[in-house]
Amino acid sequence: MIEAESRDLTLQSDYKDLLRGFLENKSEQDLYGAQQYSKRLLENQISPEDMVSLHCEVLEEMFEEISPEIKESFSVLLEVMVGYGLAYREHQSLRDKQKELEMQIDVAAKMQQTLLPKKIPQLPDVDIGVTSVPAGKMSGDYYYCVKNEGGHLGVAIADIIGKGIPAAMCMSMIKYGIDSIPAHRMEPSSLLENLNRVVAQNIDASMFITMMYGSYNPNQHTFTYSGAGHEPGFYYIAARDEFVDLYAKGLVLGVSKSTTFREYSHEVEVGDAIILLSDGVTECRVGERFIERTEITDIIRRYIDRPAQEIVEKVYDELAQLQDFELKDDFTLMFLRRQV
Known part of the structure; x- marks a missing residue:
């Protein structure tokens, strides 16, 4: 006193x-x-x-x-x-309070980064490139690229419908859900069915997750995949220099516990490529319009002879420039090409 x-x-x-x-x-x-x-x-x-x-x-x-x-x-x-x-x-x-919340978001964003693959696996006859850029501090996109014990390459891209900390929590659930699935249940349809039950039981009814999961067999050179309401990717047919949609019909994860998923398969020839992406790629806005899918494949085609990692980075650079480097949504692009 x-x-x-x-x-x-x-x-x-x-x-x-x-x-x-x-x-x-x-x-x-x-x-x-x-x-x-x-x-x-x-x-x-x-x-x-x-x-x-x-x-x-x-x-x-x-x-x-x-x-x-x-x-x-x-x-x-x-x-x-x-x-x-x-x-x-x-x-x-x-x-x-805002500073405290920002600090919590920063911590969550750092934790979120640990959920992504620390490095991209290398296969002797497959060239792989991945880029994933969040629109904000935290991303609603998740990608998976892991070589399993049998030598098969499992790849996935998921998009959590939602942002911020809830999306990060869903991302962790997806990662550990995949990691906990036994090797004999890693077929795309079985994996999505298992994940769907986990998601349906554990997340709020207002949240959904779209996902594309595929498995590349380096011995038979086949790519088998299933989709859960996710943005279609592309399949590049080198012999015809042609892109076709990599479409897979299926409900988004979390809608119904009893959902089943259909499998699709491609025989991958030398030079063929598999392109997986999130809707942040296809929903790039140029002025008042969304970019056409053919415009994306035109960009990819310009760099098709480059290494896979360079391709995804070049595509990102061009699409980001079209948006004045202000992403409206999280951007994730994965490119796999059979080399021999």
Whole structure:
């Protein structure tokens, strides 16, 4: 209590000197001193209304005669400052909460990155490239690219309908759901059926997950895949320099526990490529319109002779440039090509 009183007296004395100096000299140096004084007010948590009262007290001490009207005018100013002080403290509280939330989102975003493959597996006869860029701090896209014990390459892209921390939680569920499935149940249709039951049991009814999962057999050079309401990818037929839709019919994950998924298969010839993507690729906006799928394949075709990783990066660069580098949705693109 004594320390607080001493502090208040010091602040009052210093303010008196500051105010008298300015009224006598009208110098910019005194105004600069007022700016420095305001920092002390913040440090000592002096409210705006307390500052008005202090100003009043100093004026009454400095000048013997102050008109009643001027004294009464300070009552209005005091009420204004009381309201301002309450609004300011509320604003500061909201800012503190926002900073805390941003810190939590930063932590969640870092954790989310650990869910993605740390490195892309290498197969002797397959060239693989992946790029995944979130539209914000956190992504609603998830990709999977893992070589299993049998040497088959499992690949997937999923899109969580939703953003932020809930999407990150769903992403973790997808990852650990896939990791927990026994090797003998890794066929695309079986895997999606297992994941669908997990999703249906564990996420809110308002959230859904689309997904495309495929398995590449390097011995037979076949690509088998199933889809759960996901954006169709592309299959590139090298012999004809032609792109066809990699379409797979199936409900999104989480709608019904009893959903089954159909499998599709391609025999992959040398030079053929499999392109998986999220809707952040196909829903790129150019002005008032969405880009056509043929425009995407035209871009891919321009770089088709480049390494797979360079292809996906070039495609991203061009589509991002068309959007003035302001992504409207998370962007994930995966490219696999049989080399020999």
